[in-house]
Amino acid sequence: MSDDVPFVFVGEALALDFINTVKVVRGEITDTLQNADDLAHWWSLAYEHHPQIETVSGEAMPFDDDVLNTAKRVRKHLHDLFLQVIEGQQPEADDLAALNWSLATGYPALKWDDGRHVEYTSVGEPAAELLLPVGLSALRLLTQTDLSRLHKCQSNQCILLFYDTTKSGTRHWCSTACMDRDRSRRRYRESKQS
Ligand SMILES: [Zn+2]
Structure with a gap:
């Protein structure tokens, strides 16, 4: 699956690239995250495209079916939430709740050693390493952008x-x-009509 269905990184934000792991392939809506290996592969590529991804300390994330299923459940809610916002609607409560749950899988702390930085720590959710940065990306998009x-x-x-x-703000595809x-x-279509 991973070889013939490449992942796309066109969203300009981690949260959107995560949502975009469901895409149309040859006319069919297709989930490119078929198994835990696909998720591990996507996550390593996501790091390359978004080097600023927040690291979450705590247990290393296991790439297993539980993490995959949790990630997919949150992904569906984020998809619906962003679609509602794009369509100018008020987000549904359960979609907002899923985003806020992702944000609650870890907490920030200010560390001050050689420099100043924010360190995130998981509260024990195995998928926090993925869901917290995805949630933070969604939060930034929904509160700090146009x-x-x-x-x-x-x-x-x-x-x-x-x-x-884009500077002109005219990207449509x-x-x-x-x-x-x-x-x-x-x-x-137009040539057939004339
Ligand atoms: Zn397109």
């Missing part, structure tokens, strides 16, 4: 979410490949 720059890809064949970081496919589909 919500009108949150989008779902304009292609109706695509479900990916992203935060538009998740990728140029998606834009090209969407435009050629539209041209094809």
